[in-house]
Amino acid sequence: MNFYQLATKNVLRNLRSYLGFYFSSSFAVMVFYMFAMFVFHPTVESSTIGKVAQSGMKVAEWIIYLFSIFFVLYSVRAFMRTRKKEFGVLLIMGISQRQLNLLLTTENMIIGVGSIVSGIVGGTILAKMFFAVGAYMIEMREPLTLYLPWKAMGLTAGVFLPLFFVISRILLLFIRTEKIAAFLQGSTKSRRATKPSVALSLLGSALFSISYLIMFLTPLNDVVIILLLLIILSGIYFFFNQISVWPLYLLKKNNNTYLKGVSLLTTTDLANRLKDNTRLLSIVTVISTVAFVTTGVLATDQSDEIVELVENAIFEIDYYSIEGNEKEAEHLELIKSTLQESGFDYDLKIMDIGVAMTYENFIGFVPIRVISERELKKHLPDHDIPTLDDNEGVLYLDYWNARWNQAIPEVLNLLDSSKTVKVQQVKQDTLFNDRLLVVNDQTFKQFREDLVEATMYGFTYPNWKESLDEIERLLLKVEQNAPSYDNEYYIYSKTFDYFIISQVPSLHLFICLFVVVVFCFAAGSFLYFRVFTDLQDESEKYKALFKIGLTEREMRKSMTLQLAILFFLPFLVAAILTICVMVILWKYEVWDAIGPTLKTIAGFMVLQLLGFTIVRQLYLKKMMELIDTESW
Incomplete structure (x- = not known):
């Protein structure tokens, strides 16, 4: 048997321990690879919403990758701890430090390459379903067909191969500092129950x-x-x-309970395990909390109210032109020709308005379009405006401010002016696609010298939801500006805003679900690695207890109870923290996501029960094999 055969046999011999690490790594690679396939897809690169999806998936990819660095480092180090005695024996038998380093690097690279290959194969098999679900959730018009993703394959292999290699080499630094005696001692820890x-x-x-x-x-x-x-x-x-150990410590004071059945064994073991695994349980709690909060927020349908406000806006295209805008004629001709060539019959209304800077909100000072009551009724005679006195106004919010219920001052102060407007009424429905202040004619005349003069061109046309492709090309040609006080022009499109608002939340949820599943899979894997790291030491303890009369049924009961607390205590803490966060968001009127979050937690509870059942079955089976009760 040569050196590389030895490395392969070591992997196969420790396959049960490596299995969780292998599947978790393969899953992370697979999700990364499928995101890369989506990012490099030719159809995605040619559409606006596809480019938005690309940006989100690129961020998700690198979140998964950064998390994979931490995950692989922890996992491989956990395996190294379980094999310390094996390393000590090899060193005594004459293996050099260089050969040991090469052996460990080879083993880890076998697992790493296997994870990459299986992840890419699994991602390719599931790609069609992934594309179909992704295209459906973000409402892409063109179906995403399968293609040969050389770039995605190259990127995935290019980032994960170095990851497995570099982490293997980093772990060798820890091994070099160990002495042979420490290796032979293994991962055994001297445990002593201490009062919290x-x-x-x-x-x-x-x-x-x-x-x-x-x-x-x-x-x-x-x-x-x-x-x-x-x-x-x-x-x-x-x-x-500390805190979680107190119930176990107090339980020891109650002899009726503590000395009954396997309570003594379970209580003592749990107190030690909680202290030994504090960092791990904290990490799992944080990961679970992030997963619950993120999924709960994104599972809340935030877009329906905004979509309705967008649909109610009167004009399909608003073009604001400030006095002196040299591109006004060019842009208007471009808008008209685009609609005509695309077969959309449009109506155009031209209104004289002013632009003012007024109150300050969370993004800074707010520019508001100001229009006289007479001008508005001239073009929109069916629209009802309440009677306005001098220096009074009705404020129509844009759909973003209407949705988030931003605090509106009772009196609007025009910046660089002593003039003010009392807000008689705030309309939660939208009139134009931007904030609009309606004042009476006398007030508008008085304020005119302090307003930036502008013209608003409002285009309406039927079947506006079918004009997304034309609008995307139009906005690129007009070079859309961000809304501002001093821009020479600004263009709003109801069609573009509608699709962005209705699709982006679905896109975020679609991307987030995959990232969250990776996180939760890893959280379960951390616990899996932890319990299997201590497997040899635990088996020796149970062998001794079996000799003095502990039955197999009692051993299984004690092991199950300990595993259950290790699995579900972090879950419970994470659930409580998540609900607290949701209450805070609700208090600030940011999100009312308590209901969806409770459903999210219930869904993850089902997954946690499934993971616990699988780990418990594997753990008990392996433990009984090591104890081998029939041989006694």
């Missing part, structure tokens, strides 16, 4: 209380959010390291 600290437990409870008070009492900004994250992460750590 009252001070640290109180500190952990205080951190959670402080974070909750900050969320409710302090306006959120970047600094506050970062501070909150640090406080919550610290609180999670102290919860698993």
Whole structure:
């Protein structure tokens, strides 16, 4: 048997331990590869919504990749711990440090290459379904056909091969620092039950209380959010390291319960496991919380209200031209010719308006279009406007402000002017595609010298939802500007806004679901690796207990209870933290996502139960093989 055959046999011999790592890595590679196939698809590159999808999927790809770095590093290091005795034996038998390094690198590269190959094969098989679901969710008109994704294959192999190799080499640094005696000792830890600290437990409870008070009492900004994250992460750590141990410690004081059945064994083991695995349980909790919050928010249908507001806007195209705009005639001719050549019969209304800078909201000072009551009724005679006194106005919000219910001042101050307008009424429905302030004729005349004079050209035409392709080309030619106070022109398209608003939330949900599934798969894998890392030590303990009378049924009961708490305690903490976050979002009227989030948590609970059932079955089977009760 040569050296490379030895590496292959080592992988096969440890296949059960490697299996979880292999499948998790393959899954991450597969999702990365399918996103890459979508990004490089020729049809996606040729459409506007496809380019939006490309941007989102590129971000998701690299999130998965960065997470994979951490995941692979943790997983491979966990495997190395389980094989310390094996390394010690090899060193005693004369293997050199260089040969040991080569052996481990070869083994890890076998698993890595296998994960990449199976991930690419699996992604290719599922590509058609992935394309169909993706195109449906973002309402792409052209179907996404299969193609030969050389770029996607090259990118996937190009980023994951170095990842497996580099991490293999990094782990060798930890091995070189170990002595042979430490290798032979293996991963055994001397465990000693300790009383949890009252001070640290109180500190952990205080951190959670402080974070909750900050969320409710302090306006959120970047600094506050970062501070909150640090406080919550610290609180999670102290919860698993100290607070969660208290019920087990108090249980020991109750002899009637503690000395009954397998309670003594389970309680002692759990207290030690919670302390030993504090960092792991904290990581799993954070990952699960991020998954719950993200999915819960994106599962909330936020677009329906905005879509309705967009549909109710009067004009399909609004073109605002500030006085002195040299491109006005060119742009108007371009809009007209585009609609005519595409077979859309349009009507045009031209209105004299002014532009003013007024109140400040979360994005800065807000430009508002100002129109006189007479001018509005001249072009829209059927529209009802309440009677307005001097210096009074009716404010029509754009659909974004209407949806987010931004606070509107009772009095609007024109910047660089002493003139003010009292807001008599705020209309939550949209009139134009932008914010519009309607004042009476006298007020408009008084304000005219302080307003930037402009003209609004409103185009209406039937079947506007069918004009997306033409509008995309038009906006590219007009070189659309962001709405501003000092732009010479600005163009709004109801068609473009409608499709972006209706499709982008679906796109975000589609992308996020895959990323979240990868995260949750990895969270379950972390726990899988942890319990199998301690498998040999646990089997030795149960062998000794079996000799003194512990039955197989009692062993299974103790193991199941310990696994259940390790799996579901982080899930419970993550669920509670997620609900707290949803309450905060609801308080700030950002999202009412409590209902969808509870459904999301219930869905993940089903997946968690499935994962727990599989891991429990594998764990108990392997443990019983190692204990081999029939041989006693």
